[in-house]
Amino acid sequence: MKQYIIIASILFAHFAFAQDVETNTASKIWSLEDCISYAIENNITIKDADLNTSISEVSYNKAKSAKLPNLFGSASQNFSNGTSIDPITSDYVSDQIHSTNLGINSSVTLFQGNQLNNQVKQNQLLVEQNSLLAQEAKNNIVISILESYLQTLFSKEGISIAENNLSASEKEVLRAKSRLDAGTIALSDYTEAQSQAATNKYNIIAAKNDYELNIINLKQLLELPPLEDLTIETVDENQDLINLELNKEAIYTNALSYLPEVDASKTNILVNEKELEIAKGGYLPTLALTGSLGSGYTSIRDNTFTDQLDVNFNQRLGLSLNIPIFNRNQTKSAVQTASFNIEKAEIQKQTIEKEVIKKVETAYQNALSSQEQLVAAEISQDAAEQSYNLAQKKYELGDLSTTDLVISQNTFTNAQQNYLQSKYLNILYHQLLQFYQGNDIKLKSK
Numbered sequence: 119m120k121q122y123i124i125i126a127s128i129l130f131a132h133f134a135f136a137q138d139v140e141t142n143t144a145s146k147i148w149s150l151e152d153c154i155s156y157a158i159e160n161n162i163t164i165k166d167a168d169l170n171t172s173i174s175e176v177s178y179n180k181a182k183s184a185k186l187p188n189l190f191g192s193a194s195q196n197f198s199n200g201t202s203i204d205p206i207t208s209d210y211v212s213d214q215i216h217s218t219n220l221g222i223n224s225s226v227t228l229f230q231g232n233q234l235n236n237q238v239k240q241n242q243l244l245v246e247q248n249s250l251l252a253q254e255a256k257n258n259i260v261i262s263i264l265e266s267y268l269q270t271l272f273s274k275e276g277i278s279i280a281e282n283n284l285s286a287s288e289k290e291v292l293r294a295k296s297r298l299d300a301g302t303i304a305l306s307d308y309t310e311a312q313s314q315a316a317t318n319k320y321n322i323i324a325a326k327n328d329y330e331l332n333i334i335n336l337k338q339l340l341e342l343p344p345l346e347d348l349t350i351e352t353v354d355e356n357q358d359l360i361n362l363e364l365n366k367e368a369i370y371t372n373a374l375s376y377l378p379e380v381d382a383s384k385t386n387i388l389v390n391e392k393e394l395e396i397a398k399g400g401y402l403p404t405l406a407l408t409g410s411l412g413s414g415y416t417s418i419r420d421n422t423f424t425d426q427l428d429v430n431f432n433q434r435l436g437l438s439l440n441i442p443i444f445n446r447n448q449t450k451s452a453v454q455t456a457s458f459n460i461e462k463a464e465i466q467k468q469t470i471e472k473e474v475i476k477k478v479e480t481a482y483q484n485a486l487s488s489q490e491q492l493v494a495a496e497i498s499q500d501a502a503e504q505s506y507n508l509a510q511k512k513y514e515l516g517d518l519s520t521t522d523l524v525i526s527q528n529t530f531t532n533a534q535q536n537y538l539q540s541k542y543l544n545i546l547y548h549q550l551l552q553f554y555q556g557n558d559i560k561l562k563s564k
Contacts, residue, residue, distance in 0.1 A: 149351040150561045153263050153340060158256055160341040167255035171248040178241040185234050187226035187407075194219045211418055220427070221412035225438075228407055231399025240392035243385055250382035257378065257553075263339055264549055264559055270332040270350055272542045277329055279534050280322040283527065286510075287315035293513065294520060307520040314524045353545070354562035366482055369551060373478045376556040380474060383467035390463045394456035400449035403441040410434045478554050485547035488540060495533070495540040502526075502533035 148156075158164060198215045227234060294311040297303045337348050374380050413431040415423050442449065509526035512518035549559050 167252035174245045174248040181238045181241040216417035218415040223410040225408040229405040231402030233399035236395045247385040250378040253378040266336045273329040277325045280325045284318040373554040383470045387463040390459045397452035397456045406438045481550040488544035492540040495537040499533040499537040502530040506530040
């Protein structure tokens, strides 16, 4: 009985701990920094890029090892019958022969048109290039997280706007019903109020669906399980982004020197230049040093196995020189291909620099525009809110039709949505510009 009590206590404690962990996980609120840190550790695109870097490091070590001598051991057991050459004595023998051969062989390349050294340098450059490409993948995920996070916040606030509109519409339906019963408005005014309330209910459903879709997109970037809850942190509206002084020339210069894709394109040119040097090495001779140790045993001799291994022990040392004379234009074609690849790499570098300048210039222009739009949107929202409040008072007094009230509410709703869009676009483009300068992305939380 005591054992059952102990087991039950352990199971209860485990269950309570699991429930506590589940509660803590569900109650976690993710900040933008949390999302970025988690994505960098778990996103499969980043993991794939890191694996490419690791593979290039293996190739680099392999290229360095190619300069070392190799070493092979060999052993063979043979049987022959009839007239044959004894593999140990090289005599013609008409008999059954049992023979054993043992050996160790080694060779090292002394010179190969400097190809080995150039391959080592090329693979070292490839490690650097893949490391830069991995950093580029991380940057792309960070930007995607930022965009998705802000889009999710935008849709979340859109739900609040839709809910407030529905609450106001339901009150207006009650007022319209009272006025209809009192005979002060026509039935069409009452049905229009009902229609507006129904429209606002639809808008809530659409806003919630949009929010859930954005949550799904953010969870995919984070590689979170589909069933795990994700609640994001609300940012402070006062981000101090208005009237920031932006130096266009400094932004371009810093972006070109910071963003890894630019350095990766420069490294790609160096990689292809090394490939050209490797190809040219095919015109030069190859010199290798070879050596071997060996011994053997044959059954036609009376000596013991050990004695024969001692007597037949031999050593060989030699040099091997291969001079290319004509290899069907393989080296010439490799040199031409490498030269063309250098030109392609230079064009690719120019293309990447143009793309960087384009996206930085776009962010810069949008940042300037969003500053002005945010100011205008805030003024428009305040004015629309005052107009709507006044329209509600007039409607209560019977001095305004339901149609005019609906128009005023829709105008206020559009002004709110424009303000939200301007606010989050303003945050997005300023954060992008900061990121392109090598600064961390940080949002103030409430």
